[in-house]
Amino acid sequence: MSLGAAGPGLAAAALGRGGWVVLERGGGLWGVAGEDVRGVGSGAGGLTVRLAGGELAADRVLAVVPELAVHPVPEALTRFWPEAAAGLAVHGDRPLVVVDPRRPPRVLAPQDEGPHLAPGRESAAAES
Amino acid sequence: MAARQPVDSPSVERDERAAARGRRHLLVRAGDQVCALPLASVRRVVKALAVHPLPGAGEQLAGLTEFGGEPLPVLDLARLVGAGPGPAAAYPVTVLAWAGPADARQAVAFAADAALEVVEIPPGAVAGGGAGGVAGEANVEGEVVRVLDLVALARGGSAG
Numbered sequence: 001m002s003l004g005a006a007g008p009g010l011a012a013a014a015l016g017r018g019g020w021v022v023l024e025r026g027g028g029l030w031g032v033a034g035e036d037v038r039g040v041g042s043g044a045g046g047l048t049v050r051l052a053g054g055e056l057a058a059d060r061v062l063a064v065v066p067e068l069a070v071h072p073v074p075e076a077l078t079r080f081w082p083e084a085a086a087g088l089a090v091h092g093d094r095p096l097v098v099v100d101p102r103r104p105p106r107v108l109a110p111q112d113e114g115p116h117l118a119p120g121r122e123s124a125a126a127e128s
Numbered sequence: 129m130a131a132r133q134p135v136d137s138p139s140v141e142r143d144e145r146a147a148a149r150g151r152r153h154l155l156v157r158a159g160d161q162v163c164a165l166p167l168a169s170v171r172r173v174v175k176a177l178a179v180h181p182l183p184g185a186g187e188q189l190a191g192l193t194e195f196g197g198e199p200l201p202v203l204d205l206a207r208l209v210g211a212g213p214g215p216a217a218a219y220p221v222t223v224l225a226w227a228g229p230a231d232a233r234q235a236v237a238f239a240a241d242a243a244l245e246v247v248e249i250p251p252g253a254v255a256g257g258g259a260g261g262v263a264g265e266a267n268v269e270g271e272v273v274r275v276l277d278l279v280a281l282a283r284g285g286s287a288g
Contacts, residue, residue, distance in 0.1 A: 074236060074282060075227070075283060076228075076234060076236045076261075080186040080188045081184065081201075083184055088192065088200075089199055090194045090199050093194055094194060095194045097192075107184060
């Protein structure tokens with residue numbers, strides 16, 4: 001299921017389920033396992049995706065898809081990119097990096113200023 | 129102890145053919161230099177694929193691309209070998225290749241200026257050590273070319 005560009009509501013559809021949330025940030029695409037997503041909110045600088053162990057910043061949620069064919073991260077990539085990743089995949093005709101929720105890349109770090117998940121602005125929260 | 133075999137035996141012919149394949153390289157222009165990629169590792173040469181930059185990447189990594197549903201890193205071949213700028217403003221060619229050992233090969237792409245020709249470069253003709261996937265240099269018909277080591281390119285370790 002690819003629902004096109006949308007905001008927190010789209011990502012909320014993936015909460016507590018399988019599938020993948022495809023984010024756009026810094027001109028690139030990033031995939032986050034839906035089961036890792038705990039909440040999505042909007043702030044002044046875009047969206048904030050809350051995970052069990054932290055938060056991710058996103059410009060927008062591009063899609064929620066049931067499956068991604070995840071490929072291993074090649075050494076030729078890690079040699080020249082000092083970040084961790086759980087794999088590579090393709091969404092549509094664009095490559096994406098599958099995020100390791102324990103070690104997300106710096107470009108996905110929330111900005112220090114501005115609200116991240118202001119009370120009442122969360123679209124969903126899967127924590128019980 | 130190795131068994132002697134007549135020179136015309138099929139296994140010797142196979143070995144010779146394999147050795148010949150190992151010597152064959154594709155010459156690729158990248159900036160102001162010519163590089164040699166082991167032909168056995170070259171999958172395809174195509175018109176430049178769309179490259180999506182990866183924030184925080186080193187200058188040798190142009191970004192990511194997609195080919196046939198497969199995601200793969202695109203290396204800037206000129207920057208990888210330390211070449212100066214060439215006449216082309218943008219790299220019009222993408223070379224798809226395998227990096228790493230045969231039993232653990234990884235898909236990789238190189239952004240380059242042009243694929244030139246296939247030549248034979250015996251292992252003994254490669255001089256000097258290399259780093260970052262460069263095996264050394266060889267003289268091909270009077271021109272110095274940078275010979276890539278695509279197995280080393282996929283070994284662990286950051287290029288900084």
